Amino acid sequence: xxxxxxxxxxxxxxxxxxxxxxxxxxxxxxxxxxxxxxxxxxxxxxxxxxxxxxxxxxxxxxxxxxxxxxxxxxxxxxxxxxxxxxxxxxxxxxxxxxxxxxxxxxxxxxxxxxxxxxxxxxxxxxxxxxxxxxxxxxxxxxxxxxxxxxxxxxxxxxxxxxxxxxxxxxxxxxxxxxxxxxxxxxxxxxxxxxxxxxxxxxxxxxxxxxxxxxxxxxxxxxxxxxxxxxxxxxxxxxxxxxxxxxxxxxxxxxxxxxxxxxxxxxxxxxxxxxxxxxxxxxxxxxxxxxxxxxxxxxxxxxxxxxxxxxxxxxxxxxxxxxxxxxxxxxxxxxxxxxxxxxxxxxxxxxxxxxxxxxxxxxxxxxxxxxxxxxxxxxxx
Ligand SMILES: [Zn+2]
Numbered sequence: 001x002x003x004x005x006x007x008x009x010x011x012x013x014x015x016x017x018x019x020x021x022x023x024x025x026x027x028x029x030x031x032x033x034x035x036x037x038x039x040x041x042x043x044x045x046x047x048x049x050x051x052x053x054x055x056x057x058x059x060x061x062x063x064x065x066x067x068x069x070x071x072x073x074x075x076x077x078x079x080x081x082x083x084x085x086x087x088x089x090x091x092x093x094x095x096x097x098x099x100x101x102x103x104x105x106x107x108x109x110x111x112x113x114x115x116x117x118x119x120x121x122x123x124x125x126x127x128x129x130x131x132x133x134x135x136x137x138x139x140x141x142x143x144x145x146x147x148x149x150x151x152x153x154x155x156x157x158x159x160x161x162x163x164x165x166x167x168x169x170x171x172x173x174x175x176x177x178x179x180x181x182x183x184x185x186x187x188x189x190x191x192x193x194x195x196x197x198x199x200x201x202x203x204x205x206x207x208x209x210x211x212x213x214x215x216x217x218x219x220x221x222x223x224x225x226x227x228x229x230x231x232x233x234x235x236x237x238x239x240x241x242x243x244x245x246x247x248x249x250x251x252x253x254x255x256x257x258x259x260x261x262x263x264x265x266x267x268x269x270x271x272x273x274x275x276x277x278x279x280x281x282x283x284x285x286x287x288x289x290x291x292x293x294x295x296x297x298x299x300x301x302x303x304x305x306x307x308x309x310x311x312x313x314x315x316x317x318x319x320x321x322x323x324x325x326x327x328x329x330x331x332x333x334x335x336x337x338x339x340x341x342x343x344x345x346x347x348x349x350x351x352x353x354x355x356x357x358x359x360x361x362x363x364x365x366x367x368x369x370x371x372x373x374x375x376x377x378x379x380x
Contacts, residue, residue, distance in 0.1 A: 089197075089374070099133045110133070149376050178191055200370040246258060284327070307341060309321060
C-alpha cells in the first residue's frame with residue numbers, strides 16, 4: 001500500500017486510546033485494568049477489549065496476579081512486553097538494504113544490514129534481506145510471528161495513480177516489493193520513499209517540531225515539508241522533489257528526463273564520480289587530506305544547495321530546516337558553509353530566526369527505523 005497522506009499524530013479514537021494505554025504502561029511500569037480506566041476515563045468494557053487485543057499479540061503481558069480480598073476475581077497487573085517484535089522496517093538503498101524490528105514502544109530489538117554490491121535495487125536484494133533477518137531473529141530467539149505491520153522504504157519517484165512518469169516511475173518496483181512482502185509475511189506492507197520515512201524517524205526524535213523542511217542527500221536528493229505535523233505529499237505525491245530543480249540546463253542528463261538537476265550535481269554518487277572516488281567515506285578522506293579540487297567542489301555543492309534550500313524556505317516558511325547529509329553531519333565546516341548559504345538567501349528578517357540543524361539520526365538508521373514507524377502509522 002502506498003499511502004497518500006501522513007500525519008505524525010493519531011487521527012482516530014481507537015489508535016489514540018491504544019497509544020495512551022501503551023504510554024501509561026511505559027511510564028508506570030505496570031497497571032491494572034481499573035487503573036487504566038481511571039487514567040483514560042474509559043469504561044471497563046472498552047479497556048478490557050483493548051487489553052485483550054494487546055495481550056493476544058503479546059504486546060503486553062500479565063506481570064502479576066493479585067488475589068482478591070474475599071470473593072471476586074483476582075486482579076491482574078499488566079506491563080509492556082518489551083521483548084516482543086511488533087513492527088518491521090525495511091529500507092532498500094543502492095549501496096545496502098537494512099531492516100529493523102521494533103517492540104510496541106518502538107525500541108529496536110534487532111537490526112541488520114545487507115550490502116548491495118551491484119547497486120541495483122531489486123527483489124533479489126529484498127529476499128536476501130528478509131532471509132538474513134529471519135536467520136538473525138532465529139539466532140536471537142526473537143519471534144516474528146506477532147508482527148503487526150511492515151514498512152518498506154526505497155528511493156525513486158513514486159507518484160500516485162493520477163500521473164505516470166514514463167522514464168522514472170518507481171511504482172512497478174513498489175508493487176513488486178509489496179507482492180513479495182505480502183507473500184512472505186501474509187499481509188500488505190506500507191511502501192514509501194526513503195526521504196519521507198527518514199523524516200518520520202527524525203521527527204520521532206524531535207517531538208516539538210511540527211513545521212519544518214527535512215532535506216536529505218544520499219543516493220538521491222529529496223526534501224519533505226512537514227506542516228502542522230503532516231508530511232506534505234502534494235497532488236501527485238511528488239511534493240518536495242527539490243532534487244529535480246534545474247541548476248544547469250546544459251548539465252548531465254538526469255534519470256527524471258531533465259538535464260542538470262540538483263541531484264545530478266550534489267547527490268552522493270554524483271559527487272563521488274566527480275571526485276573519482278567510490279564512496280562518501282572516500283570523499284571525506286579527500287576533504288581531510290586537503291585535496292584542493294575536492295574542497296572546491298564540496299564547498300560549491302554547499303553553496304548551490306544552500307541557495308536551493310533558501311528558495312524552498314521562502315516558499316514554505318518553515319520553523320526549521322533539518323539536514324540529513326553524511327557530508328554535513330560529519331564535516332562541520334561544510335555544514336557551516338551550507339548554513340550560511342541558506343541564511344544569505346532568506347529574507348533578512350528571517351536570517352537569524354529559522355533554525356538550521358544537522359539531522360540527529362545517521363542516514364541508514366533513519367531509513368529502516370522510519371520504515372518501521374511508517375508501517376505502524378499505516379496499520380492504524
Ligand atoms: Zn531530475
